[in-house]
Amino acid sequence: MRSYQEELKYLDRVSDHCWHIKKGFVDNMKVDGYFFANSHLEKLMFDELRQSCNNKGFGGFLPGMKQIANVAALPGIVGKSIGLPDVHSGYGFAIGNMAAFDMSNSKAVVSPGGVGFDINCGVRLLRTNLHRRDVEPLQEQLAQCLFDHIPVGVGSKGIIPMTAQNLEEALEMGVDWSLREGYAWAEDKEHCEEYGRMLQADPSKVSSRAKKRGLPQLGTLGAGNHYAEIQVVDEIYDQYAAKKMGIEFKDQVCVMIHSGSRGMGHQVATDALVAMEKAMKRDQIEVNDRQLACAHIQSNEGQDYLKGMAAAANYAWVNRTSMTFLSRQAFAKMFNTTPDDLDMHVIYDVSHNIAKVEEHFIDGKQKTLLVHRKGSTRAFPPHHPLIPVDYQLTGQPVLIGGTMGTCSYVLTGTEQGMMETFGTTCHGAGRALSRAKSRRNLDYTDVLNALNQKGISIRVASPKLVMEEAPESYKNVTDVVDTCHAAGISKKCIKLRPIAVIKG
Amino acid sequence: MFKRKLQALDFPDPSMFDIQDDGQFRSMVLWLEDQKIRHYKIEDRAGLRNFDSSNQWTSALQEYLTGLHCPYSTENRRSMLDWLLGYAVRLEYGDNAEKYSSVTPEKFLERQSQNTRQSSNPLENLDFNDPQFKAGVTSLSMMLKIPPHENHLEMLKAICLLVCEKFSPDAIAAISQASKSEDELIPLDQTALGFEAGDMIMTEVAKILRLLHIRDLRDLQTKINAAIVAVQAITANPKTDSRLGKVGR
Numbered sequence: 001m002r003s004y005q006e007e008l009k010y011l012d013r014v015s016d017h018c019w020h021i022k023k024g025f026v027d028n029m030k031v032d033g034y035f036f037a038n039s040h041l042e043k044l045m046f047d048e049l050r051q052s053c054n055n056k057g058f059g060g061f062l063p064g065m066k067q068i069a070n071v072a073a074l075p076g077i078v079g080k081s082i083g084l085p086d087v088h089s090g091y092g093f094a095i096g097n098m099a100a101f102d103m104s105n106s107k108a109v110v111s112p113g114g115v116g117f118d119i120n121c122g123v124r125l126l127r128t129n130l131h132r133r134d135v136e137p138l139q140e141q142l143a144q145c146l147f148d149h150i151p152v153g154v155g156s157k158g159i160i161p162m163t164a165q166n167l168e169e170a171l172e173m174g175v176d177w178s179l180r181e182g183y184a185w186a187e188d189k190e191h192c193e194e195y196g197r198m199l200q201a202d203p204s205k206v207s208s209r210a211k212k213r214g215l216p217q218l219g220t221l222g223a224g225n226h227y228a229e230i231q232v233v234d235e236i237y238d239q240y241a242a243k244k245m246g247i248e249f250k251d252q253v254c255v256m257i258h259s260g261s262r263g264m265g266h267q268v269a270t271d272a273l274v275a276m277e278k279a280m281k282r283d284q285i286e287v288n289d290r291q292l293a294c295a296h297i298q299s300n301e302g303q304d305y306l307k308g309m310a311a312a313a314n315y316a317w318v319n320r321t322s323m324t325f326l327s328r329q330a331f332a333k334m335f336n337t338t339p340d341d342l343d344m345h346v347i348y349d350v351s352h353n354i355a356k357v358e359e360h361f362i363d364g365k366q367k368t369l370l371v372h373r374k375g376s377t378r379a380f381p382p383h384h385p386l387i388p389v390d391y392q393l394t395g396q397p398v399l400i401g402g403t404m405g406t407c408s409y410v411l412t413g414t415e416q417g418m419m420e421t422f423g424t425t426c427h428g429a430g431r432a433l434s435r436a437k438s439r440r441n442l443d444y445t446d447v448l449n450a451l452n453q454k455g456i457s458i459r460v461a462s463p464k465l466v467m468e469e470a471p472e473s474y475k476n477v478t479d480v481v482d483t484c485h486a487a488g489i490s491k492k493c494i495k496l497r498p499i500a501v502i503k504g
Numbered sequence: 505m506f507k508r509k510l511q512a513l514d515f516p517d518p519s520m521f522d523i524q525d526d527g528q529f530r531s532m533v534l535w536l537e538d539q540k541i542r543h544y545k546i547e548d549r550a551g552l553r554n555f556d557s558s559n560q561w562t563s564a565l566q567e568y569l570t571g572l573h574c575p576y577s578t579e580n581r582r583s584m585l586d587w588l589l590g591y592a593v594r595l596e597y598g599d600n601a602e603k604y605s606s607v608t609p610e611k612f613l614e615r616q617s618q619n620t621r622q623s624s625n626p627l628e629n630l631d632f633n634d635p636q637f638k639a640g641v642t643s644l645s646m647m648l649k650i651p652p653h654e655n656h657l658e659m660l661k662a663i664c665l666l667v668c669e670k671f672s673p674d675a676i677a678a679i680s681q682a683s684k685s686e687d688e689l690i691p692l693d694q695t696a697l698g699f700e701a702g703d704m705i706m707t708e709v710a711k712i713l714r715l716l717h718i719r720d721l722r723d724l725q726t727k728i729n730a731a732i733v734a735v736q737a738i739t740a741n742p743k744t745d746s747r748l749g750k751v752g753r
Contacts, residue, residue, distance in 0.1 A: 153752025159744045179732055182740025186732035190725055216748075223752065325742065383698040383714065389721040392714075393695055415698065461752050504752065 004053040017487040021069050028073040035083030038483045061089035070288040076101045076108025082421050084376045085483040086430025092291035095375030098424045103368040110302045111294035112272045114372030116353035120316035121260030123399040124349040128342045132232045132251040142334050143457040143500040149326040151220045153461025153504040158219030160322050167215050171203040174314030178321040190388050192349040196317040198310035205308040207271050214264030219322035223504030226259045231496040238493040241394035245347045257323050258401045261316035268312045272305040348397040352377045352427035379413035379425040379490045401428045402477040404469045405451045409481045410494040417489035425490035429474035438473040457500040509589040530555050540592040
């Protein structure tokens with residue numbers, strides 16, 4: 001066990017916003033690690049490392065830096081293991097970690113820990129043509145109406161009738177299912193990552209247990225850090241890009257939905273972890289951390305996971321699309337008009353827990369990679385063939401959800417990000433305190449009062465959650481976003497602030 | 505052969521005329537004298553009417569041609585008939601000079617456009633390599649400020665595209681709407697190309713091509729959306745049942 005001072009020898013500052021984790025920081029590192037942080041965020045990172053050293057490795061999670069390095073030791077990783085500014089400890093991979101694996105290398109792996117339990121957790125942003133003034137008098141009623149339409153919390157059930165057959169089709173078709181059934185607008189599809197459907201999805205690779213969990217939950221928000229927010233545009237940094245997204249003026253009202261694949265995705269990940277532990281023994285895959293269970297991409301376990309993951313991802317899109325439908329209904333009801341007249345178009349829909357096959361350039365050579373993004377968001381540059389035609393000139397919109405009561409951001413992808421981080425940027429604030437710690441240190445009435453003072457309406461299913469999700473429990477999202485902007489891996493476009501929050 | 509002149513003289517079925525056929529040739533000469541030229545009095549035309557005796561008819565024709573001061577003899581049947589037809593056309597024009605001189609190119613086009621509605625495709629009858637046609641294309645392109653291209657047919661394609669995009673009623677309506685949101689335009693030098701194209705001119709060309717490509721993609725995406733909407737009209741039937749809803753803890 002090395003001391004904190006000894007550990008520091010393996011860490012090098014590359015620039016004001018980037019640190020280098022050298023090989024040897026943990027055993028078997030095949031590539032170097034890098035992480036992005038500004039002075040505030042790096043303090044959190046180093047504190048975490050120091051604490052872990054003082055504890056001699058006992059108690060709590062591995063520090064984020066160690067997790068980034070452990071990922072760099074996985075077989076088949078290419079380039080580097082990257083921690084984004086919002087990185088914090090997670091299961092196996094840190095949340096806010098991205099890593100790419102070479103598809104042509106038979107030893108390369110896929111790891112459910114690199115995707116996360118909430119498969120295709122993501123953020124969707126809808127615009128409206130309303131001004132804050134139009135909403136203010138109705139703010140409380142609107143929050144209640146949204147709360148009535150979108151069931152929240154642990155054990156919630158959705159209001160869209162689903163049969164087992166419907167679910168099978170939804171798992172296979174993603175947004176296309178929603179389109180067919182009429183829950184989505186034709187234009188919604190083009191503004192989703194992957195066009196809202198992963199084609200390799202195979203519902204037969206999803207256990208019946210997972211399906212059983214998923215069936216009643218479609219169209220529900222869930223608990224944890226998930227939310228639906230009514231937001232207003234607080235600041236526009238890039239006028240042209242904002243215009244392309246249909247954001248025309250300050251105080252324009254938007255709706256942000258942050259949710260994922262609910263119990264369904266969780267079950268798919270759990271099932272895969274069990275199957276992969278066996279496969280690791282069989283194929284003699286060595287990893288530094290038991291939580292980094294993985295399988296060769298081409299093995300049956302690897303393929304089954306990717307197909308099941310894709311089906312869960314499709315579920316998440318149907319879920320967000322269903323909540324879009326319900327939000328549109330809620331707004332139409334409150335304003336006595338149609339969603340069409342309110343111009344409630346999807347600006348974009350990002351996934352920040354997903355593994356995808358992508359083409360990237362490594363040392364000038366084009367390679368097919370399996371890119372794991374856990375708590376990190378794809379941010380492709382202008383002219384990339386996989387981004388919607390409307391954003392070809394601006395770069396892909398990246399939706400960064402803040403925490404309850406803090407602001408959210410829309411960024412755009414950059415060429416520099418494509419080269420340095422495989423077209424990846426941050427995903428949100430990232431926890432600073434553990435859930436247990438938040439519960440000990442904070443009082444929920446204080447948190448609610450603080451929100452009230454900011455003029456934010458809130459509806460929650462479980463008040464205890466408010467403490468875990470208080471802004472104090474998270475890193476400052478503005479620090480996170482500013483670091484990404486300064487490092488050039490994405491570009492600030494719009495800042496949003498909430499006026500009403502619906503949470504689990 | 506002779507078709508246009510015969511048409512001008514209102515000869516019935518001009519395309520069927522065969523100059524090698526003696527019978528037809530003789531009938532033609534007689535028809536011209538009877539209907540158009542009228543050089544002889546009616547009773548003096550008996551010699552030309554005498555089709556049965558070949559020699560007598562030929563000498564009657566020779567005599568007739570001498571009377572008209574035709575420069576061709578009966579041996580050169582083709583040139584002779586052409587002259588005869590030309591002479592008949594001249595007489596016809598003389599009789600109705602006023603009527604014919606009132607025909608202007610505009611009126612002709614107008615009448616032709618009326619005819620186009622009957623014929624399937626009048627453009628098929630156009631001579632695309634006619635110098636006049638080429639000159640027309642060039643002057644059109646100058647008016648529309650389209651850069652020249654060596655192939656005038658390519659030029660014509662460019663003109664067609666431009667006219668459809670800029671001067672169709674839809675396009676004009678769209679422009680008058682778009683003028684309100686003019687600030688959406690972004691200067692070419694502020695758009696990123698995404699790769700190196702060498703010099704400045706090539707970069708600009710590449711950017712323009714990219715923009716055109718994006719426009720085509722948008723067009724395609726719009727068509728895709730329209731197709732989805734068309735299918736939705738048949739399949740979509742979204743339902744909600746609030747009794748199913750349950751808020752968790």
